[in-house]
Amino acid sequence: MDDDEPNKKELELTEDEKEEIRTAFAVYDPENTGEIKYKEFRMVLDSLGVCPTEADFYQMCDELDSEGTKRIRLLKLYRLLGRHFRGTKNMEALKAAFEIFDRDGDKIISKAELRSVMASMGDNTNDKEFDEYFEAIDGDGDGKITWDEYLRLVG
Numbered sequence: 001m002d003d004d005e006p007n008k009k010e011l012e013l014t015e016d017e018k019e020e021i022r023t024a025f026a027v028y029d030p031e032n033t034g035e036i037k038y039k040e041f042r043m044v045l046d047s048l049g050v051c052p053t054e055a056d057f058y059q060m061c062d063e064l065d066s067e068g069t070k071r072i073r074l075l076k077l078y079r080l081l082g083r084h085f086r087g088t089k090n091m092e093a094l095k096a097a098f099e100i101f102d103r104d105g106d107k108i109i110s111k112a113e114l115r116s117v118m119a120s121m122g123d124n125t126n127d128k129e130f131d132e133y134f135e136a137i138d139g140d141g142d143g144k145i146t147w148d149e150y151l152r153l154v155g
């Protein structure tokens with residue numbers, strides 16, 4: 001039942017990464033039960049440098065705690081963090097791409113910026129399609145794409 005994840009190979013952790021997770025986990029699981037509470041899970045994530053938003057955190061908990069025991073199991077954590085670590089590996093490249101879009105460097109991609117970069121890449125969507133595309137990325141609808149919104153798109 002645990003073998004249905006696509007791209008499983010790509011998401012596999014290295015031994016070093018597993019060790020890092022195990023060590024962080026063990027701090028909150030001194031009795032080696034293989035399980036920790038949500039609150040402790042949050043601290044494990046912090047210590048691993050994974051800082052999800054509140055909403056993302058609870059989504060992770062839901063995903064990991066499919067039985068609803070309010071506990072996070074180490075074995076499931078490997079899987080989830082595999083995805084996350086693979087993501088951070090590409091973080092530099094993602095940042096670089098973001099900076100291409102963010103022409104004036106204010107850490108926000110405006111509609112005009114996105115439009116002009118897409119145009120320079122030979123994009124020929126019409127205004128209506130472009131608006132729809134932009135709205136799909138602009139999660140909170142404020143007309144600007146933040147780093148978080150961008151990550152949601154590419155991540």
Ligand SMILES: [Ca+2]
Pocket residue numbers: 101102103104105106107108109110113
């Ligand atoms: Ca900008």
Ligand SMILES: [Ca+2]
Pocket residue numbers: 138139140141142143144145146149
């Ligand atoms: Ca926005």
